[in-house]
Amino acid sequence: MNVSRLQPWLRLIGQGAQVLRDAGVSSADVNARLLAEYIAGAQPEIAPDPDQYTIQRYDAAIAQRCAGIPLQHITGTMYFRYLELVSRPGCFIVRPETELVAQAAIDAARTALSVHGSACVVDLCTGSGAIALSVATELPGTRVYGVEISPEALAVATVNNAKYGSVVTLVRGDARTALPELAHACDVVVANPPYVPPTANLPRDVVADPPLALWGGGKDGLELPRQLVARAAHLLRPRGILVMEHAEEQGEALRSEALETGFQSARTGVDLAGRARWLWAQWKD
DSSP, X not given: OOHXXXXXXXXXXXXXXXXXXXXXXXXXXXXXHHHHHHHHTSOTTTSOOOOHHHHHHHHHHHHHHHTTOOHHHHHSEEEETTEEEEOOTTSOOOOTTHHHHHHHHHHHHHHHHHXXXXXXXXXXXXXXXXXXXXXXXXXXXXXXXXXXXXXXXXXXXXXXXXXXXXXXXXXXXXXXXXXXXXXXXXXXXXXXOOOBOTTOOOOHHHHTSOGGGTBOOSTTSOHHHHHHHHHHHHHEEEEEEEEEEOOGGGHHHHHHHHHHHTOSEEEEEEOTTSOEEEEEEEOOO
């Protein structure tokens, strides 16, 4: 390997990482490298040496990141499971913990496929379409619907859906009332809804997400999630499964809500750090 060839990009990445650290950006080294890959259009190890214009573009990207603009909005790309998705302001940025929510929905849909020979999955508050597309692409043949009220988010979901063959039926509508034609016909309802309580102190990157995708309503952030439990009860067929992401402190309240609504069982799923982060509930027979 030609070490001299690596030096310009390595030097830039090192300088960028230091600027990010000084600005209080977490994971500064990772951010600096990912921005370099974005600007270079390739891994720095194989990219041409940066010219002055390229250096200026990289410095500008570092400055944007220091100003609190999320990495995904700078690069226009975010990753989720096996998907490479478009990311734009006005649409929620998917995060790694939601991949386990998608996995739980996929597992439930796979069981439905084996039992019934078909499966219907509804993703409420679909945002970029990440969960819906994960289900549809990992379980071909599954009928998947994505419901989103925000026109900005739905536009992003439409672009992402087209990239993967338009395998999801996208619906603009209120997650609390959408798809009345699917009453008691769905095998899985999955959601990563707004659930942040009003007292939460959010990191700067999270604040960049649209408020519509963050704040769940009510003093505990659970006004909308509770309504979606009721909506899932309307959509699910007997023994259908609800999977819904929530904040760490909301597990008990949502388990109780599910049981009071008529679900026959409810438990809390944990993320990779062992934190309580999503509801799994099965509708009654």
